[in-house]
Amino acid sequence: EVQLVESGGGLVQPGRSLRLSCVTSGFTFSDYALSWFRQAPGMGLEWLGFIRSKTYSGATEYAASVEGRFTISRDDSKSIAYLQMNSLKTEDTAFYFCTRSYYFYSGGLTTSGAFDKWGQGTMVTVSS
Amino acid sequence: SYVLTQPPSVSVAPGKTATITCGGNNIERKTVHWYQLKPGQAPVLVIHSDTSRPSGIPERFSASHSGTTATLTISGVEPGDEAEYSCQVWDSTNDHPVFGTGTRVTLL
Numbered sequence: 001e002v003q004l005v006e007s008g009g010g011l012v013q014p015g016r017s018l019r020l021s022c023v024t025s026g027f028t029f030s031d032y033a034l035s036w037f038r039q040a041p042g043m044g045l046e047w048l049g050f051i052r053s054k055t056y057s058g059a060t061e062y063a064a065s066v067e068g069r070f071t072i073s074r075d076d077s078k079s080i081a082y083l084q085m086n087s088l089k090t091e092d093t094a095f096y097f098c099t100r101s102y103y104f105y106s107g108g109l110t111t112s113g114a115f116d117k118w119g120q121g122t123m124v125t126v127s128s
Numbered sequence: 129s130y131v132l133t134q135p136p137s138v139s140v141a142p143g144k145t146a147t148i149t150c151g152g153n154n155i156e157r158k159t160v161h162w163y164q165l166k167p168g169q170a171p172v173l174v175i176h177s178d179t180s181r182p183s184g185i186p187e188r189f190s191a192s193h194s195g196t197t198a199t200l201t202i203s204g205v206e207p208g209d210e211a212e213y214s215c216q217v218w219d220s221t222n223d224h225p226v227f228g229t230g231t232r233v234t235l236l
Contacts, residue, residue, distance in 0.1 A: 022197050109220040114161040114176035
């Protein structure tokens with residue numbers, strides 16, 4: 001069974017850092033891209049960024065809203081993805097989710113399949 | 129950047145059919161996926177690759193993709209179907225996903 005489980009959330013003061021983990025099982029982790037999303041209270045789903053598989057250099061892309069503050073990494077040997085969040089702000093308060101997708105070339109362009117499996121999320125509260 | 133437009137809300141009586149549209153420039157050239165979103169819960173993929181239903185998703189969820197619009201149809205709507213639904217494509221130019229503006233399905 002495919003599983004993704006986020007952890008590492010909690011209460012943190014503004015300006016501090018937090019690292020979330022996404023522990024996965026039930027699939028070949030190294031074949032997939034891993035993305036992070038968040039949903040703030042009363043708001044919609046926001047894509048934060050993703051990390052490609054090593055086949056595609058393991059490079060990352062980020063949403064403009066978090067680029068420079070958030071970093072995504074992966075450890076294929078442990079089937080874990082990470083979201084390092086620095087200089088946290090109160091507006092970063094949200095549920096954070098990880099999800100997988102299959103990233104590939106098609107017709108000379110890179111594309112991705114659907115985000116078919118998601119973790120249950122971990123809550124991050126940024127408050128003094 | 130690429131924009132996907134959905135109606136903000138759809139109201140439907142229990143047991144009836146809800147239809148949600150998703151429009152975007154040249155969307156006919158893109159592969160569309162659909163998600164069910166509920167607050168505080170993990171998103172659920174209900175349709176992938178334009179029209180395919182993942183295992184475990186009820187048959188009352190179906191979709192089509194024709195011309196400039198993709199459409200999600202929920203037949204025989206049940207109370208548990210009350211949620212926001214969002215379409216999604218991949219923006220190959222910027223190499224990131226694009227989600228639709230979201231449609232809230234409400235039961236009458």
